[in-house]
Amino acid sequence: METDLLLLAGLPEEHEGLADTFRSMNPRSEPTPTIGLAALLTGDRAGLRRLLAQGPAVRHGMLRLTDGPTFHERGLIVADRLWDALAGHDAWPEHLSRVDVGAVPPGLDGWLALPQVRHAVRALGSADARTLLVAAADETIALSRCAALAHAAGRPVVGVRAAADDRAAITALVAHAAARDAVPLLVVETAGGTGTTGGEAAGGGPARLDLTGVPGPVLVWAPSMALRPAGQRPLLGVPSGPVPVEDRRTAWRAALPGPPGQDAALTARHPLDPALTAAVGEDVRSLSRLSGTGAGPREATETIRCRAGAELPDGVRLSSPAAGWDRLVLPGEPAAQLRDAVARLEHSALVLDEWGLRERARAGHGVRLLLTGAPGTGKSLAAEVIATAAGTDLMAVDVSQVVSKWLGETEKNLAAIFDAAERVQAVLLLDEADALFAARTAISGAHDRWANLETAYLLQRMDRFDGMAVLTSNLRANIDPAFLRRMDFVVEFPLPDEARRRELWRLHLPARPIADDSALDLLASVYPVPGAWIRNAAVAAAFLAAQDGATIRPAHLIKALAREYAKAGRPFPGVPAGIAGDREEQS
Ligand SMILES: Nc1ncnc2c1ncn2[C@@H]1O[C@H](COP(=O)(O)OP(=O)(O)OP(=O)(O)O)[C@@H](O)[C@H]1O
Ligand SMILES: [Mg+2]
Structure with missing residues (x-):
């Protein structure tokens, strides 16, 4: 009887002549059959009432009743565009x-x-x-x-x-x-x-x-x-998860067919959700149809970056650094910690899944590093080196832009950033993050209390973060112990000793146009400065040299270094015997 009702209600949709007929039978001249007509045809008034009150067609909204002064004068109509749909067309109401x-x-x-x-x-x-x-x-x-x-x-x-x-x-x-x-x-x-x-x-x-x-x-x-x-x-x-490694690999294999081992490499580098992997595969194939070139891991990385870049929050910059370990001058222990952190990414499938530490120790895929040390000791550089070694992009966050004076906004900004970093699987760098994790003890003004709420959010979001997060800070003493505990690595960047300063000078200066190589050893022994000063002095000296004679002489280096002391407001220790100062520069 229900099907009959639907058919009856749909007839005016089928032919204008039928609509006309119904109009002539409808007390209100509407082109719809009335319940009265349906009752006449079915001959079962009680059954009809029941169906129209709670039958499936009415409950599903397929069959609707128009208004009317009495029950039997109400009209029967089929839901918008449903008649076409029932006839097998993919028809939908326009407003949907x-x-x-x-x-x-x-x-x-x-x-x-x-x-x-x-x-x-x-x-x-x-x-x-x-x-x-x-x-x-x-x-x-x-x-x-x-x-x-x-x-x-x-x-x-x-x-x-x-x-x-x-x-x-x-x-x-x-x-x-x-x-x-x-x-x-x-x-x-x-x-x-x-x-x-x-x-x-x-x-x-x-x-x-x-x-x-x-x-x-x-x-x-x-x-x-x-x-x-x-x-x-x-x-x-x-x-929506978890998705086992094996399935992620299957997804990459289907999205980007390639030589054996490519799927594993792609999975390690971009452990994306299979849905996103499929989308990236589409991008890459469409790109290769346009360019006629290959469809490999490099193109995949590019389109992932493009998709991610399109949805990055303000204050966030995505880059593809290319700074090898040889760019970073560090003593053994800090350097070893950085390498161990990168190795965690490579071995996460073995340790977490095969050895079962995900369940046993509730260990996650994420790696959290805190780099502390005096200004200019290479912390920001280290983040680039880590991203390079991990073969991923670096997502650098300007913390001052993230911290908002508006209640609640900072947390939302942070949430968007962490989500974005997880999507691209980039190394997330919260540079100079002190503003976010100052010790929770010192609550004084309303603003401080607020900062502490954000710390709480940051703490729990970091716990769940499944990528590599690098935070840097100048002041270890300021950092909440709860924070330190959640870090997988806390790496202290010391000021460089004499041997490392020598290395830093050589690293930042070109090998060729230097007048006197032994001068660098002397500079290293006399001036106990951080790496950033050496870098700045090296660049400035090179420009000074380019102005007069194209050879970098000790005098250029001394002058540039003196300016670094002046910038920092520290007294310049003077020029040691054995290095010609300004006099030679003028000759
Ligand atoms: N340990 C180092 N090894 C190699 N280069 C270094 C090192 N430290 C500093 N430098 C040079 O100085 C530049 C600036 O250093 P960087 O910005 O990484 O220091 P930082 O520790 O982040 O300083 P800040 O705390 O002021 O942010 C680097 O790009 C690099 O050229
Ligand atoms: Mg820095």
């Missing part, structure tokens, strides 16, 4: 914003085998009313999971983007999904867009989603913290 989940990306087998995910697949196959909330920070990842779930349940999925309280859109979605025997997916739109942190931007806090009365399973995704499920409906959370 459709979301296409795309194909299922390769590399989700391990994820699909997780118990919670298997429950979700079973839920999609059942008729029970249930909200399946997909937990993913990123929309691309969430959509890939919806595609995989529906595929595993053997049903298509149809998605719509709408606000959580847009009941009309949700009703239309559910009706059209039912007409196609598909799983409905609601992508919750927030006022600030559907970005990762857009949720709170709406101002009113998380939106309320009430699907009470909606039949069957509904998939829902919302940006994090943007949604508060309400109402009478069982909720099932669907995690």
